[in-house]
Amino acid sequence: MNATPSCPANDGHDAINASFSTSYAGVLAFIAVAAEGSFARAADRLGVGRSAVSRSVQKLESQLGVRLFLRTTRSTSLTREGELFLEGCQPGVACIQRALEEMRDLREGPPRGHLRISASHGFGRCVIARLLSAFRAEYPQVSVELLLDEQVPNLVADRIDVAFRDGVLEDSQVVAKQLVPMQLVVCASPSYVQAHGQPATVEALADHACIGRRLPGGRMQRWEFRVDGGEVHLQPETALMFNDTDLALQAVIDGLGIAQLPSYQLREALRTGRVVTCLDRYAPFDRGHYLCYLSRRQLPKRVRAFIDFSTQRIRAMDLDILSHWEASHQVAAQDSPGTPVKV
Numbered sequence: 220m221n222a223t224p225s226c227p228a229n230d231g232h233d234a235i236n237a238s239f240s241t242s243y244a245g246v247l248a249f250i251a252v253a254a255e256g257s258f259a260r261a262a263d264r265l266g267v268g269r270s271a272v273s274r275s276v277q278k279l280e281s282q283l284g285v286r287l288f289l290r291t292t293r294s295t296s297l298t299r300e301g302e303l304f305l306e307g308c309q310p311g312v313a314c315i316q317r318a319l320e321e322m323r324d325l326r327e328g329p330p331r332g333h334l335r336i337s338a339s340h341g342f343g344r345c346v347i348a349r350l351l352s353a354f355r356a357e358y359p360q361v362s363v364e365l366l367l368d369e370q371v372p373n374l375v376a377d378r379i380d381v382a383f384r385d386g387v388l389e390d391s392q393v394v395a396k397q398l399v400p401m402q403l404v405v406c407a408s409p410s411y412v413q414a415h416g417q418p419a420t421v422e423a424l425a426d427h428a429c430i431g432r433r434l435p436g437g438r439m440q441r442w443e444f445r446v447d448g449g450e451v452h453l454q455p456e457t458a459l460m461f462n463d464t465d466l467a468l469q470a471v472i473d474g475l476g477i478a479q480l481p482s483y484q485l486r487e488a489l490r491t492g493r494v495v496t497c498l499d500r501y502a503p504f505d506r507g508h509y510l511c512y513l514s515r516r517q518l519p520k521r522v523r524a525f526i527d528f529s530t531q532r533i534r535a536m537d538l539d540i541l542s543h544w545e546a547s548h549q550v551a552a553q554d555s556p557g558t559p560v561k562v
Contacts, residue, residue: 245279248272249287250312253305257295330521331360338383341464341484342508343367347383350532354525361521369435374513380522381529382511385481393511398530399538401508402482403443405497406489410474417497418477421446424455428476430467431457442479443503450503468494483508483538 251261252272262269280287287301297305338347343365351363366372372379374393385401407417411428418424421444432440439460444451458476461467467478468485472493488494510526512518518526 242279242282245275245282246308248275249279249301250305250308252276252288252295253297253301258290328520329360330358330519330524332519332521333362333364334381334521334525335364335366335377335379336381336383336525337366337368337372337377337379339369339385340367341481342383342385344465345484345486346533346536347529350529353532354528357528358521358524361524363525374511380512380519381525384509384511386506386509392513394514395509395511396526396530397507398510398533399508399536400482401506402538403479403503404482404485404499405442405477405479406471406485406494407477407497408472408474408494409492411471411476412495412497414474417495421451421453421498421501424453424477428458429455430470430476430478431455431460432464432467432478433460433462435462444498444501445503446501451501483536486536486538 247265248261248271251264252258255261255264258272258276259269262272265272276287283300283304285300285304286298287304289296289298336347344367347365351365355361355363366377366379371384372382374382383398405418415427418427424442429442434440439454439457441452441454444453459467459470461470464480464484468480468488470476471478471480472488477497485494485496489496510530512522512526
């Protein structure tokens with residue numbers, strides 16, 4: 220019994236690929252000849268040999284089963300079928316030309332298009348949202364979409380142009396640029412301090428009304444400290460709990476307790492005296508706040524414009540509220556170092 224030879228599984232795909240390749244080259248050659256009225260001039264326009272243009276058109280005619288040109292030694296003109304085919308190709312050609320012009324405008328003209336930005340709720344509200352009015356005034360042709368989420372974004376799947384995150388995104392494809400320090404600061408209102416005093420050590424938090432925050436996944440956010448050069452993570456008993464840092468800050472301002480919050484969120488409240496810092500000598504290690512994007516190569520002008528704009532504006536803000544604490548309190552820290560936490 221004779222076995223029937225089997226066809227390779229990819230023969231169909233290869234045939235499709237070959238057909239598309241032939242058709243695409245043939246259509247390009249056909250449009251060039253129709254526009255120039257000559258195979259020789261079409262070849263010059265496409266930067267290939269005349270014979271290559273002729274072969275491409277012949278293969279296209281063979282695929283279509285019609286003659287597209289009437290050729291003589293002196294002239295080349297479209298047949299009726301050629302005129303119909305050209306008419307059908309023109310909308311597609313116009314779309315391609317518009318796409319090429321748009322890409323050229325994006326590269327050479329002023330920044331324009333749509334920009335998608337991701338940030339955490341706190342940093343997005345306190346820092347990024349306040350930049351958008353000035354950015355739009357400078358780049359009116361760029362529309363902006365600001366997405367606030369505590370979850371780490373997938374820049375590709377979520378189509379994010381720029382992301383702002385505490386710490387570096389763990390993705391080798393992501394370019395991460397540190398903007399400012401990421402400091403966690405324990406704070407209280409002057410009225411709370413007047414009534415209850417400040418905790419002198421990390422352990423003394425057990426004697427105070429602590430305001431906690433629940434993370435999106437449901438677990439409580441732990442408080443972070445640096446004790447004897449090492450990291451300490453605590454989960455103090457809470458008197459109040461929120462899943463929003465703005466509400467936690469307002470509770471602190473209202474004198475309801477003590478919270479550990481990012482320095483960028485406290486900037487205005489500290490400047491106006493509505494809150495004071497506590498346990499500064501135990502402030503945790505700086506994790507850095509980063510601007511993240513996918514690639515340094517061929518960045519759209521709107522993305523490059525926003526990166527440069529936001530970098531300059533954010534670094535000009537006074538977000539490093541603990542930078543001079545150690546120098547100004549060095550003597551006091553030596554005189555009253557406090558009791559380190561045992562871990």
